[in-house]
Amino acid sequence: xxxxxxxxxxxxxxxxxxxxxxxxxxxxxxxxxxxxxxxxxxxxxxxxxxxxxxxxxxxxxxxxxxxxxxxxxxxxxxxxxxxxxxxxxxxxxxxxxxxxxxxxxxxxxxxxxxxxxxxxxxxxxxxxxxxxxxxxxxxxxxxxxxxxxxxxxxxxxxxxxxxxxxxxxxxxxxxxxxxxxxxxxxxxxxxxxxxxxxxxxxxxxxxxxxxxxxxxxxxxxxxxxxxxxxxxxxxxxxxxxxxxxxxxxxxxxxxxxxxxxxxxxx
Amino acid sequence: xxxxxxxxxxxxxxxxxxxxxxxxxxxxxxxxxxxxxxxxxxxxxxxxxxxxxxxxxxxxxxxxxxxxxxxxxxxxxxxxxxxxxxxxxxxxxxxxxxxxxxxxxxxxxxxxxxxxxxxxxxxxxxxxxxxxxxxxxxxxxxxxxxxxxxxxxxxxxxxxxxxxxxxxxxxxxxxxxxxxxxxxxxxxxxxxxxxxxxxxxxxxxxxxxxxxxxxxxxxxxxxxxxxxxxxxxxxxxxxxxxxxxxxxxxxxxxxxxxxxxxxxxxxxxxxxxxxxxxxxxxxxxxxxxxxxxxxxxxxxxxxxxxxxxx
Amino acid sequence: xxxxxxxxxxxxxxxxxxxxxxxxxxxxxxxxxxxxxxxxxxxxxxxxxxxxxxxxxxxxxxxxxxxxxxxxxxxxxxxxxxxxxxxxxxxxxxxxxxxxxxxxxxxxxxxxxxxxxxxxxxxxxxxxxxxxxxxxxxxxxxxxxxxxxxxxxxxxxxxxxxxxxxxxxxxxxxxxxxxxxxxxxxxxxxxxxxxxxxxxxxxxxxxxxxxxxxxxxxxxxxxxxxxxxxxxxxxxxxxxxxxxxxxxxxxxxxxxxxxxxxxxxxxxxxxxxxxxxxxxxxxxxxxxxxxxxxxxxxxxxxxxxxxxxxxxxxxxxxxxxxxxxxxxxxxxxxxxxxxxxxxxxxxxxxxxxxxxxxxxxxxxxxxxxxxxxxxxxxxxxxxxxxxxxxx
Numbered sequence: 001x002x003x004x005x006x007x008x009x010x011x012x013x014x015x016x017x018x019x020x021x022x023x024x025x026x027x028x029x030x031x032x033x034x035x036x037x038x039x040x041x042x043x044x045x046x047x048x049x050x051x052x053x054x055x056x057x058x059x060x061x062x063x064x065x066x067x068x069x070x071x072x073x074x075x076x077x078x079x080x081x082x083x084x085x086x087x088x089x090x091x092x093x094x095x096x097x098x099x100x101x102x103x104x105x106x107x108x109x110x111x112x113x114x115x116x117x118x119x120x121x122x123x124x125x126x127x128x129x130x131x132x133x134x135x136x137x138x139x140x141x142x143x144x145x146x147x148x149x150x151x152x153x154x155x156x157x158x159x160x161x162x163x164x165x166x167x168x169x170x171x172x173x174x175x176x177x178x179x180x181x182x183x184x185x186x187x188x189x190x191x192x193x194x195x196x197x198x199x200x201x202x203x204x205x206x207x208x209x210x211x212x213x214x215x216x217x218x219x220x221x222x223x224x225x226x227x228x229x230x231x232x233x234x235x236x237x238x239x240x241x242x243x244x245x246x247x248x249x250x251x252x253x254x255x256x257x258x259x260x261x262x263x264x265x266x
Numbered sequence: 267x268x269x270x271x272x273x274x275x276x277x278x279x280x281x282x283x284x285x286x287x288x289x290x291x292x293x294x295x296x297x298x299x300x301x302x303x304x305x306x307x308x309x310x311x312x313x314x315x316x317x318x319x320x321x322x323x324x325x326x327x328x329x330x331x332x333x334x335x336x337x338x339x340x341x342x343x344x345x346x347x348x349x350x351x352x353x354x355x356x357x358x359x360x361x362x363x364x365x366x367x368x369x370x371x372x373x374x375x376x377x378x379x380x381x382x383x384x385x386x387x388x389x390x391x392x393x394x395x396x397x398x399x400x401x402x403x404x405x406x407x408x409x410x411x412x413x414x415x416x417x418x419x420x421x422x423x424x425x426x427x428x429x430x431x432x433x434x435x436x437x438x439x440x441x442x443x444x445x446x447x448x449x450x451x452x453x454x455x456x457x458x459x460x461x462x463x464x465x466x467x468x469x470x471x472x473x474x475x476x477x478x479x480x481x482x483x484x485x486x487x488x489x490x491x492x493x494x495x496x497x498x499x500x501x502x503x504x505x506x507x508x509x510x511x512x513x514x515x516x517x518x519x520x521x522x523x524x525x526x527x528x529x530x531x532x533x534x535x536x537x538x539x540x541x542x543x544x545x546x547x548x549x550x551x552x553x554x555x556x557x558x559x560x561x562x563x564x565x566x567x568x569x570x571x572x573x574x575x576x
Numbered sequence: 577x578x579x580x581x582x583x584x585x586x587x588x589x590x591x592x593x594x595x596x597x598x599x600x601x602x603x604x605x606x607x608x609x610x611x612x613x614x615x616x617x618x619x620x621x622x623x624x625x626x627x628x629x630x631x632x633x634x635x636x637x638x639x640x641x642x643x644x645x646x647x648x649x650x651x652x653x654x655x656x657x658x659x660x661x662x663x664x665x666x667x668x669x670x671x672x673x674x675x676x677x678x679x680x681x682x683x684x685x686x687x688x689x690x691x692x693x694x695x696x697x698x699x700x701x702x703x704x705x706x707x708x709x710x711x712x713x714x715x716x717x718x719x720x721x722x723x724x725x726x727x728x729x730x731x732x733x734x735x736x737x738x739x740x741x742x743x744x745x746x747x748x749x750x751x752x753x754x755x756x757x758x759x760x761x762x763x764x765x766x767x768x769x770x771x772x773x774x775x776x777x778x779x780x781x782x783x784x785x786x787x788x789x790x791x792x793x794x795x796x797x798x799x800x801x802x803x804x805x806x807x808x809x810x811x812x813x814x815x816x817x818x819x820x821x822x823x824x825x826x827x828x829x830x831x832x833x834x835x836x837x838x839x840x841x842x843x844x845x846x847x848x849x850x851x852x853x854x855x856x857x858x859x860x861x862x863x864x865x866x867x868x869x870x871x872x873x874x875x876x877x878x879x880x881x882x883x884x885x886x887x888x889x890x891x892x893x894x895x896x897x898x899x900x901x902x903x904x905x906x907x908x909x910x911x912x913x914x915x916x917x918x919x920x921x922x923x924x925x926x927x928x929x930x931x932x933x934x935x936x937x938x939x940x941x942x943x944x945x946x947x948x949x950x951x952x953x954x955x956x957x958x959x960x961x962x963x964x965x966x967x
Contacts, residue, residue, distance in 0.1 A: 016376030019369045020391060023457060026406035027395050033409065044409045084303035095296030103300065106307050112507070112563055113556060114515020116532045120539055120552040121314035124321050127545075144310040147303060164674035167641050170661040171668045172688035172737065179662075182687075186678040201396050207518065208532075212539065224401040228522060232405065240402040247397035251390050 027244055034237035041231025053234035057242070060233040063223060067239060070220035073135070074204035077142035081203075082196040084143070085150025086188075092151070093158045110148045118145060119212035126213060133215025141213045142203040149202060150195035157191020315556070322549035332545065344550045348534050352554070355530040358445065358520075359513035362452035366460040366509045367502065369453065374464035374501070375494075379473065392461055400455055404522050407451055411441045411523070443525035451519035459508040467501030468494070503570045511559055531555055591617035591652055591740040591773050593638060598647030600633050607633045609797045610646055615741070615775055615790075617652075620767050622776045622788035626820070626958075630797040631777045632671075635743050638775065640664045651740050662691070667734035668743040672750050673726050675718035681705070681729055682714040688737040704736040707766070724755045731763070735770060742767075744776040748783060760786050781821045785809070793817050795958065809870075813856045815949055818868050820958035825874075827867040827892070827914045828951060831859050839948065841865055844914040848890045848946065855948030864951035871919040873945040876908060878928060879936035891940040894918060896933050906931075910939060 007014075033043055037050035058064035088107065091097070110118060122141055131137055165187065169179040207221040214222060224236055322340060326332035345352075377388050395403060410417055418441050421427045430436040435446040471494065479489040495502075517532030531551060538548035592614055599610035608630040615621045623631040636642035638649055640661035648657045656664050667688065675684050685704055686697040694700075705711045708728035718726055727747060734742055747763070748756045764787050767774050778784050784791045785805035792802040793816070801808060801817045812818035815826065829841035829848055837852040839859055848867055857865045869890075877885055885891060894912030903924070908931070910918040920939060922931075931937065 012372050012375050013380055015372035016374075016380075019373040019457070019461075020388065022369065022454065023373075023395060024391060025410060026403040026454065027398055029406040029409050030398060030402055033406070044405075044412060084306060087299040088303040091296040091299035095299075097296040097300070103304060106304060106312065110307065110311050112511060112559070114511055114532070114559060116515040116517065116535050117552045117556045117559075118311065118314075120535055120548060121318035122310060123539060124318045124545065124549060125310070125314040128317055128321075140310055144306060147307060151303075162672070162674060164670045164672070165676060167639075167661070168668070168670055168674040168676070169687070171639055171641070171666070171670075172733065173662045173691040174687070175660075175662050178691060182691075183676060187676075205396065205399055207401060208515075211536070221399055221401050224399055224405070225518075228401070228405055236402055240398040244394055244398045248390060248394050251394070255386060 027241075030237050031241045031244075034234060034241045036234055036237075038234065043232045043234055043237065050234075053238045057235050057238045060235045062218060063233065063235055063239070066218045066220045066223040069135075069217070070204055073138055073142060073219060074200050076139055077146055077203040078196050078200040080139070080143040081146035081150050081199045082192060085147050085195060085199075086154050086192055088147075089151050089154035089158055089191075092155055107148050107151050110145055111152075115145070115206075115208040116212075119209040122209070123212045133213055134217045137213045137215070138210055138217065138219065141209045142206060145206075145209060146199035146202050149198050150192075153195035153198060154188065154191045157188050157194075161187055318549045319553055321545055322553050324546050328543055337546070340546045340550045341554065344547050345554065348531065348551060351529055351531045351534050352558075354445075354528070355514050355532065355555075356558075358449050358452060358528075358530060359510050359516075361449045362456060362513045363460075363506050363510045365449065365453040366457050367506060370457055370460035370464055370505065374461050374468055377461075377465050378468035378471075379476075389465075392458055396458065401518065401522075404451055404455065404518060407447070407454065407523055408442065411447055411450070413440055413442060417441070442523060443528070445524070445528055447523040448520050448528045448530075451523045452513045452516060455516070455519065456509040456513055459512070460505040463504040463508065464498060464501040467498045471497050499570065503567070507563060507566070511563065514559060515555060592650075593741050593773065593775065594650040595634070595638070596648045596650070598634070598637060598644045598649060600630070600637060600642060601645045606797050608637070608644075611799055613792065613799065613802075615773060617773055618771050619790055620764070620774045620776065620788045622778060622784035622791045623794055624778055624781060624784040624791050624820070625794035626779055629794045631779075631794045632745055634794070635668075635745055635775060635777045638741065639666055639668050639743050641668075665737075665740045666743060667737050667739040667741075668745060669727075669730045669734050669747045671746045673718075673730040675726055675729055675733070677718055680715050680717055681710065681721070684718065684729055685733045685736055687733060692737075700736060704732045707735075707769075708732045723751050724759060727751065727759060728762075731766065735766070735772070739772065741773045741775060744774060746777055746779070748778075748780075756780075756783070763787060785821070793820060795820075811854060811947060812868070813949070814957070815866065815868075815953050815955055816958035818947075818949065818958070819956065823871050823919055824868045825871060825915060825918050826949075826955050827869075829865050829867045829914075831861050831863045831865055833861070834859055838943075839865075841867060841948075843867065844892065844912075846892060846914075848892075849888075849943040850946045850948045851944060854944075854946065857948050857950040859948075866949040866951045866953075866955065868947045868949055869941055869945055871907070872905075872921040874920045874939050874941045876910075876920050876922050876928075876931060877938045877940065878930045879938055880930075882938045885938060885940050888943070889940040890943050890946060891938055892918075893936070893938050896931060896935045896937055898933060899931065910937060912939070 033046070034053060035049055035051060036043055036046055037048045037052065038045070039047055053059070088103075092100075092103070097103075119141070122137075122144070126133060126137055161184075165183055166179050169183040170176075174182055205221060207225060210219050210222060211225070218226070220239075224232075227233060227236060320334055321332070323334055323336050323338060324332040325335045325337045325340075373388075373392070377385055377392075381388050409415070412418070418427070418439065421430075421441070422439050427436055427439055427441070430446055431438065435449075436444040441447050441450075475493055475497070476489055479493045480486075484492060514530075515532045517530060517536050520528050520530045520533055535548050535551050535555070538544050538551065542548075594615075595611065595613040597610045597612060598608065599606070600608040611634075613634075623634060625631045633642055637644045640656070640659060640663075644657065648655055650656065651665060656666075676687065679687070682701055682705075685701045689697045689700060702711065702714070705714055708731060710725060710728055710732070713721060713725065718729065721729065727750075730747070731742075744763075748759050751759060760783055763774075776784070776788060785808075789804065790802065791805055791808055793800045793808065795816050801813050803811075808817060809821050812821065812824070815824075818824040818826075827843045827848065829843035832840045832842045832847065834840070834852070839850045839852055839855060841848045841850060850865070850867060852859075855865065857863070859865065879893065892912050892914055894910040896908055897911045897917075898909040900907050901924075905921045905923050906927070908920040908922065910920055912918050918939065
């Protein structure tokens, strides 16, 4: 009886932790198999422990080139989408203008559409224009689908911002430019950063849209896709594991720094 | 002495608050801010959709070129050839969405109300897998669900596979290359998109509401049904949309974890476009998918009464 | 206080705020009807009114945060109507303070100085923080301070710029009652110390009366009446002012005779006397006048003792409907043929045990405390409905 009660009270916690395990299981597998020494081309069954792949992560031709291409693309796409998206978000929150409804739906629709539809229609356009598929077409596509997400993230932040803060800055002798740089931007920064981070993650990990519009250019997800058909090198797991670890460490470090700064100030 | 002179009072002005209008200066500013981004979206999102609509009613061939002939039969042919894939897409996506909700809700609830000082860590663990390419993670499911692997063995021993095979979700003593594997992959891939909006709306709920409900004789289950769940509806709506929409157009899970019997409409569009190069059929399929999604989303949003998603 | 008294002669330049025909409309809605208003240098001036009466809009037009639809704003001899806020020698203490959340207290206070290109701000900022007793908190972020402390930072941030005028937009609205009382005195002290003109917007009549030398009561985009707090309270010229500042009782009466500076009126069966100087209504014989009297000016005598009431006092009869004992006084609501719900506050000096609900009583007061208003207005205008301005 006490066990049943104990179980009942912790049902949510247990169910939640099981879901968390479900979410993390593949990462565990990816990590474990980065130390595998597979026989044959595929890395799906465990053979023996090896650190070969970790010693030479770029040992597979094309892998690191695709990784660096993906990073570059993600960087530029983030920059473009964040700039354009932030401008739109400010306009939406701060100004009145005509055709607001149309503008809102143009921003909402890319998020309410399966990627494959956007990918296919963009390809139709590029084919019709006779555009050369490659870096630029991928970049254009990435900026396009990241844009809406940046708008949403920044808009939420700007909307919760007290308009009196900017008025206070103006009242205290800051001109429009000074007001923007000294007050608006720093306060909107967390929203812009969140939008940029989202754009980076979306662009870096995008496969479907890239698949359609890349031509023969190979990004990291495309490399993984190709290798899934021909045989996956262990190095793919190494890169995946490394990125997971780096991401967690970066977040933890930034949190520790943030905590310490808060404690010092208090 | 201070002075005041003014007209005698007339009828009182309406009791409305003056609208907060931005300053008159810079009437063109909003348009200048909107222009580059909207132009981008128009040229690379709206225009392609129109192009695609036109492509779908063209006839011709790659060699001789295409022209618009208002050949609507393409739609009919596409539907009659590929309706099983359409049905499958909707079924798989709907199953994955329901599973995501069932799995994601307890975790979102845990993070919002029960995690205490572990909250940030769990959040990081939910988001961090994003940084390992989702293709790599999906491939990991091939290992997890491998024939003769521990998972499949366990399911076999417990006779779960017999039940699922009878339901048509699996075939024989395999999980890979079956609908179950595809739905499992879809669920896994879009689970974070369910958890994050759920968490956001749960986190906004004042914990004192739980206490108030308990104080007013609601047992925990009633509290959940009458207070927590209704208040988390915005999260449920956006979570289900964020899961269903991408899942319905996905072709990666079916390709990596499924077989030819689990092909979804995304697979068809992809192969028509990139391998068979039958552009009109591909465009028609894509257009039908888009229209179907828009109809479903609109109905769903109407029904759930949540309009402010953006 | 002395700075205030010395400079109350208008038009001698310096830091007067002069609004000429200033008005503001939003589409078809008139927030502020064109009005003229002069705030003399060094005074503590309050704009008092309910939410949506145009007081904040008026303040924002002085600050330059709102462009007037008509009229001009002068600071001393300078026309600042066309100047943007960041070029006006005027600073504002915003409602809910608008402290910059990303800057610490020191940088918040230094903001204005830095924007004007002043390099060495340390000494000034420290002195200013001392003035508002926040020297210790300089390196904290705004959210780490209490409401009262934040309020003082907002005042310091504005005052450090030595503005010609300090504008305060509901500066105490977010504080609890006790703290508000304390800050009222604090602000008054600071104003006396620095001698800068303060223009204070509030919906709290007690706050306005405690702090300001001059109060302008605003209603529906117009200034209803302007004067010192005592003047407004004792001689309200409209029912709105009479009701918005404290409580007033009104009796509808008819002009009977006029003799010298006394007007005799008929109400119910009896006669009431009204000093001509305290009447703002037209007094043609037979015309209607609203006779007003404040509840604390009235004495209550049991009907049995009616004979003891001295001659020459205005009197009406009635029956006690309710009474509530609140310590320093007892508040009665009296039902009278000439006015239902007549309010009477009686000091608790000698409590008459017979004054309980149902008792027949005579209400009487010195005619000098009577004021007369034009009967052609809403008796209930400005009666507080308990709404607090939040936004």
